[in-house]
Amino acid sequence: xxxxxxxGAVMGIDGLIMEVEVDIARGLPAFSxxxxxxxxxxxxxxxxxxxxxxxxxxxxxxxxTVNLAPANIKKEGTGFDLPIAMGxxxxxxxxxxxxxxxxxxxxxLALDGRIKPVSGCxxxxxxxxxxxxxxxxxxxxxxxxxxxxxxxxxxxxxxLSEAVEFMRGQLDIPSQPHETFHDPETEAETGMxxxxxxxxxxxxxxxxxxxxxxxxxxxxxxxxxxxxxTMLARRFAGIVPPMxxxxxxxxxxxxxxxxLLEKDRAFVxxxxxxxxxxxxxxxxxxxxxxxxxxxxxxxxxNGVLFLDELPEFKKSVLEVLRQPIEQRRVxxxxxxxxLSYPSDFTLIAALNPCPCGYYSDPAHECRxxxxxxARYRNRLSGPLLDRIDIHVEVPAVxxxxxxxxxxxESSADIRKRVIAARRIQExxxxxxxxxxxxxxxxxxxxxxxxxxxxxxRILESAADRMGLSARACHRILKIARTIADLxxxxxxxxxxxxxxxxxRSMDRPL
Numbered sequence: 001x002x003x004x005x006x007x008g009a010v011m012g013i014d015g016l017i018m019e020v021e022v023d024i025a026r027g028l029p030a031f032s033x034x035x036x037x038x039x040x041x042x043x044x045x046x047x048x049x050x051x052x053x054x055x056x057x058x059x060x061x062x063x064x065t066v067n068l069a070p071a072n073i074k075k076e077g078t079g080f081d082l083p084i085a086m087g088x089x090x091x092x093x094x095x096x097x098x099x100x101x102x103x104x105x106x107x108x109l110a111l112d113g114r115i116k117p118v119s120g121c122x123x124x125x126x127x128x129x130x131x132x133x134x135x136x137x138x139x140x141x142x143x144x145x146x147x148x149x150x151x152x153x154x155x156x157x158x159x160l161s162e163a164v165e166f167m168r169g170q171l172d173i174p175s176q177p178h179e180t181f182h183d184p185e186t187e188a189e190t191g192m193x194x195x196x197x198x199x200x201x202x203x204x205x206x207x208x209x210x211x212x213x214x215x216x217x218x219x220x221x222x223x224x225x226x227x228x229x230t231m232l233a234r235r236f237a238g239i240v241p242p243m244x245x246x247x248x249x250x251x252x253x254x255x256x257x258x259x260l261l262e263k264d265r266a267f268v269x270x271x272x273x274x275x276x277x278x279x280x281x282x283x284x285x286x287x288x289x290x291x292x293x294x295x296x297x298x299x300x301x302n303g304v305l306f307l308d309e310l311p312e313f314k315k316s317v318l319e320v321l322r323q324p325i326e327q328r329r330v331x332x333x334x335x336x337x338x339l340s341y342p343s344d345f346t347l348i349a350a351l352n353p354c355p356c357g358y359y360s361d362p363a364h365e366c367r368x369x370x371x372x373x374a375r376y377r378n379r380l381s382g383p384l385l386d387r388i389d390i391h392v393e394v395p396a397v398x399x400x401x402x403x404x405x406x407x408x409e410s411s412a413d414i415r416k417r418v419i420a421a422r423r424i425q426e427x428x429x430x431x432x433x434x435x436x437x438x439x440x441x442x443x444x445x446x447x448x449x450x451x452x453x454x455x456x457r458i459l460e461s462a463a464d465r466m467g468l469s470a471r472a473c474h475r476i477l478k479i480a481r482t483i484a485d486l487x488x489x490x491x492x493x494x495x496x497x498x499x500x501x502x503x504r505s506m507d508r509p510l
Contacts, residue, residue: 003090003097006104006133007083008124009075012339013253013294015120015127017104019069020080022087027063033084035068038076038291047078047109048085055113055161060092074337076291079118082107082137085160086167095167101134103155105163108139113160117141119259122252125149135175137163144266145256147176148249179266181245194235197410201401202228208392208503210414213239214421215482216436218325218347218387220310220506223394224364225357229350232394233306236348237271238411240304241419247302250342254301258294272303274345278312286320292332292339297324300345310351311379318384321347325387328439347388351380361396380506386471389438389479391506421485437482442474449477455497462501476500 005020031045045066052059066084068075083105089095106124107115117139125146128136135153138146143156154176157163165171196206205221209232212219221229243251251268255261261268276285276296287295297305307313324330328344354373358364368376385391425436428448434440440448451459463473479500480492487496 001091001093003087005083005087005090005098006102007080007106008104008120008127009073009077009079010120010123010257011073011337012292012341013123013250013257015123015125016073017127017131018075018080019067020083020087021067021069022084022091023065023067024060024088024091025063025065029061029063031064031066033066033068035066035071036074037068037080038074040078041068041075041080044078044081044084044109047081047111048088050111051081051109051113051160052085052088054111055159055164057089057094057164058092060088064088074291077118077120078108078116079106079120079124081109082115082160082163085109086163089164095164098167103167104128104131104133104136106136106138106142107157107163109160115139115157115159115163117263119261120257121145122148122256122261125152125154128152137166141263143176144179144264145252145261147179148252148266150178181248181267181269194238195411196232196235196239196414197408199228199231199235199408200404201397202232202394205232205392205394206409206414208390209236210239210418211479211482211486211503212236212346212348212390213241213414213418214437214486215389215425215478216346216438217389217479217482218438219349219390219392220385220388221348221350221392221394222353222505223350224352224359224361224396227394227396229394230306230308233275233304233308233348233350234273235411236306236346237273237304239414239418240271240346241415241422243269243271243302251302254294254298254341258299260299272300273306274300274303275306275308278307278309280313280317282317282320285317286324286330286332287341288332292334292337294341295330297321297330297343297345298341301342303345305345305347307347307349310349311376315379315381318379319381322383322387349388350394353393363396377506382469385506386469386475388506389475390503392503393505417486420488421482424485424488437478437485440478440481445474445477449481449492451477451492451497452494454494455480455492458494458497458501462504466504468504472504476504479503 002023007018009016009018108118121142122145126149129149129152137155140156140158146154155173166173248267274296285296324343330341330343332339353359354368355376356367359366480496483496484492
């Protein structure tokens with residue numbers, strides 16, 4: 001007997017509807033799965049058989065063939081367990097066939113019949129709504145995640161027996177209430193537990209971070225050990241504007257696909273802060289693998305990617321950052337599939353000025369030779385440094401600043417100015433895909449970054465003296481535009497350009 005059940009899979013961060021066809025025919029007992037199943041899908045036959053038997057149902061002693069369609073797409077993951085089990089029970093006559101108004105099923109089975117959570121539930125639920133399904137049956141732990149999708153009834157089950165009774169119409173399960181998006185500013189969890197007021201001194205570095213947050217500029221901090229680079233970076237997310245619903249939804253999809261969405265959490269409301277170790281591989285940073293998965297640059301989408309001890313990363317790993325920084329998207333190509341993941345993040349990086357860390361530090365003697373310092377800095381290529389807008393030096397904190405009782409400015413106060421500058425940019429780029437100054441292209445720079453004669457002379461002099469590339473000059477203009485926005489000035493003036501030029505310290509010769 002033949003039955004058909006619907007489920008879903010994930011391609012990139014988008015859901016894809018799948019058909020699970022089950023045929024039970026006379027013959028020697030066998031259980032075969034076709035349709036390009038990966039190892040976890042092929043192994044489902046053992047989980048399904050044990051779960052069906054342990055829930056008190058009779059498992060067919062015949063030849064079972066399971067076809068996963070479309071058959072030309074690789075299937076991976078454990079979410080096929082529940083639909084395969086339901087297809088077998090349907091073909092056996094235990095569960096009625098779904099001919100009209102079918103449900104979409106998703107879930108992993110334990111050997112005792114419990115239904116365990118799966119990754120990628122949100123994009124699958126979105127695809128189920130677009131396809132017009134009458135509802136979706138998901139594991140209990142995935143219920144809030146799936147309920148993010150409007151106008152799609154979501155039913156959660158904790159065991160195979162419960163799912164069978166529901167499909168028979170013997171059990172009434174209330175649909176999960178729709179999850180509404182809460183403004184992160186009203187939530188207790190906004191990433192503000194680490195505050196800039198806790199950082200002693202470093203006023204000029206805080207100013208650079210404020211500019212970076214206001215224009216979504218990438219930033220590089222150079223300073224000796226213990227100067228507070230990591231401490232400052234970890235507080236950066238607290239001054240960035242809160243996420244909008246669209247940003248939160250897209251970020252939630254990425255975390256859902258990666259299996260990193262917190263249990264019983266509907267949305268990711270705080271901007272991600274990702275800090276991979278310097279031993280991370282190319283695939284770990286950019287994404288990939290035999291079955292492509294989002295990397296750290298995509299997990300940092302709409303948030304912050306912090307790379308500490310930047311020269312310690314493998315050069316090949318750093319060089320693959322160039323495309324995501326420019327295009328704000330990662331394309332992973334394999335022989336069978338090409339996937340695209342969003343990667344619109346703010347890069348915050350930190351490095352020591354030399355191998356020992358104390359070059360130009362008046363309190364410590366640097367033991368490095370000039371050739372060692374040059375080799376150390378040459379681990380960072382010019383094209384990569386060109387793509388980092390702001391370079392700021394972070395000196396060791398003076399003892400007077402450490403013991404000072406003068407209150408430092410809080411993250412909340414800085415954030416207000418950042419939000420005001422972002423609103424100016426929203427009006428400026430209304431009707432276009434551009435949201436921030438950092439994303440401006442050449443045509444936008446010509447339109448919005450006009451310089452008066454004095455400002456033009458300052459930039460020309462800096463370009464000749466420092467040997468700046470065209471890209472570096474464009475970065476300076478973008479930074480100057482952001483500084484003017486923070487000052488609520490319609491035009492760029494000489495002080496804005498002077499300050500912006502000061503944030504290109506890595507372009508100066510040693």
